[in-house]
Amino acid sequence: MSREVRVRFAPSPTGPLHIGGVRTALYNYLFAKKHQGTFILRIEDTDQARYVPGAEEYIKESLDWLGITPDESPWNPGNFGPYRQSERKPDYMQYALDLVEKGHAYYAFDTAEELEAMRERLTAARVVQPQYNSITRTQMKNSLTLSAEEVKARLESGEPYVIRVKIPRKEEVRLNDLIRGWVMVHSSTLDDKVLMKSDGMPTYHLANIVDDHLMKITHVIRGEEWLPSAPLHVLLYQFFGWEDSMPEFAHLPLLLKPDGNGKLSKRDGDRLGFPVFPIDWNNPSSSETAMGFREQGYLPEALLNFLAFLGWNPGDERELFTKAELVEAFSIDRIGKAGAKFDIAKAKWYNEHYLRAKSVDELQQFVIQDAQKEGFEVSEEKAAAMVRLTKDRVTFPAELWQESKFLIVTPSTFDDQVASKRWNADAVKVLTHYAERLQNHSGEFDAETAKNLLAASADAVEVKLGKVMQAVRLAVTGAGAGPDLMEIFAILGVKELANRIRFALDQLPVNG
């Protein structure tokens, strides 16, 4: 029985999408595309209290940025809508009622206080698992303990109620996870989870199963945090009589803190100085901004490649994959079982790789825009030259401008350390001579010419060029290290170069 592959990514809009969620979306996407299937985005907004405005748009923008575009979503509906669970609200009750009719679920009228009292009582009695289950439900207020008349009366009076699943007392629940193999759980360790809340909304468990069934989902690829409730979901499929079309499950290993142990959190990012969200998130209630990979200068193709390899590998030694290549190579059975620590150094390496792979044309825009932000107009030609000079030395696009802005902004200060070490009488002699030569120079001035002239100056004053190179660099750029000096000279041009040298000669005291 091979059905058309349909997978879904089902986040709840309670805040910014965590990078782990992005990876889950990615794996779903890759799996769908690999099998010419459909990738669906479904918004699980059944918890009204936790709904955060803007979170949905954030999810959309994040996925768009990375090119993990859903084939069906609230913004691009297919034939299985709506794609927001809040909009599917009217449908869930009938399914819950169906379960009640079949004897797999029941009404419960217990108040929050009564539930709390029950848990306290059980804890005091040292019951290992204080939960609403096959044993404790006999002492609670529900349609299993109350008479039919009373249940009817309570329902008709409008008393709040929930619908709970009736977990069988003794049953072995088996589930064949695509990543972990057979997982077996005894039903006695499960509790009678709420299916319908008193506000008329379904819980995750009900909505998830109903929607996956209705949307003809074939594979549920989600985070490992769902593994403990997967047996409940299997049971639900059985209760509904949907075993035949039950999707396959694949529970992904978690993303862990880079140091120490535990799940990767926003705090880790703040503490260690790297993002854990795909794009910037402006918290509407605190007006704080959580940094995103995009704004920090990570390229989407780099983040994608990095994320794909956190828990998956193709089985050979290739590590550089475009999105299309990932689709081609992806398979669930090559996903690892153990959690992966988040190592930002590797992400940076990927970024460098993809940055270098970009053409000068693509990159020069970054320079032009960054310069503009600081009030400088840089021509395309100049920006291209600046990119050529720096692209092999930086990690992020923003560094392109930072590392080459000295070409636009004449240095007014000079690195003290380098000055005290390298600035000497020989340097002054060479530079003085060179400045004069430059003034008289006419015609082409390229790197080659610049170098020949400089070498001639050194010769003329009988100084070894190598001895004064760093001082020359200091005079022109203000720093002791940087890109190829002669290329810099060529870009600067004779006039600006001569000016800078004279300025340095004027500013720096001669010692030695």
Next chain:
RNA sequence: GGUCCGUUCGUCUAGGGGUUAGGACGCAUCCCUUUCACGGAUGAAACACGGGUUCGAUUCCCGUACGGACUACCA
């Protein structure tokens, strides 16, 4: 606490009953280079522990330790 999941270099991982346990990031050294990077080369660096099974276990089994997730009218 209980249930479930996991454990190969610092990190991401390959591998699998007999291997010099492979690659990548990072790190170190060297080469290239009139600097710093890039690039190239080399190197240090791992099978959590204890029992089995076996001629042989890092690999299979069982325990232990450690780690993680879950344990809501949250997802």
